[in-house]
Amino acid sequence: MAPKTVKATKSKSETKVCCGTARDIPLSQRDADELASVFAALSDPVRLRLLSIISSAPDGEVCACDLVTPIGKSQPTVSHHLKILFEAGLVEREKRGVWVWYRAVPERLDSLASRLH
Amino acid sequence: MAPKTVKATKSKSETKVCCGTARDIPLSQRDADELASVFAALSDPVRLRLLSIISSAPDGEVCACDLVTPIGKSQPTVSHHLKILFEAGLVEREKRGVWVWYRAVPERLDSLASRLH
């Protein structure tokens, strides 16, 4: 197994992860799942470019109809990716008439960045 | 299509993404691909917990043999995830005898955090 120097600090499996005991595992299962889901939303180049376009919009918002062409994917595909960004809390949307406007949620990225230490 | 207010700032598809022209698309295809690959490495709860354990190690490094039990997955699975973290530049490894020691690369996370604005 491990060398003998710091045998005492050996991390141990802790199935009891409920209340406040599990301090030997830095990141809980739940936190890991939640964090991973946000990273998963950012793990696609199409979504990163969508987020980039939306974030850098002069008016702070972009019509969905103006996202299909620059991305170069089909309308259902772009709609699919926008939904994933929305469900991850990375963008918010507002329907105005026939159009849907998307805005970035920078606080979401800020909180993400802060959790990277 | 889009409303008429800011028709001039409408982002346009730019297939010529080589030298320095494409400035209407904030994030290039290449940058998006590269960023997405790092996020993909962080998009799994097992890898996040591995990274967390390694990062918070008192000695700054953890033996791979001490990672299998707390993660609760098989040894090939843990080895697989460690490889992905390594190839993403998030951890570095050093073989000492029979054991392999893993260290975190915090600068990698720092540069990631800085790219989230």
Place this chain on the structure above:
DNA sequence: TTAGCATATCGATACTCGTCGATATCGTTT
């Protein structure tokens, strides 16, 4: 009401990925 457009959903397909048992590789020990 009907026609037309913007957006979302559905169904299908191809591909990627997480997982594990079995096995290979490699250093250590006897």
Place this chain on the structure above:
DNA sequence: AAACGATATCGACGAGTATCGATATGCTAA
């Protein structure tokens, strides 16, 4: 040399996902 233990790789399987054509939903205009 032979046996053993730690780690990586392989092969396979099941689950998830990116993509798109077709279709549904919903708003607007005639």
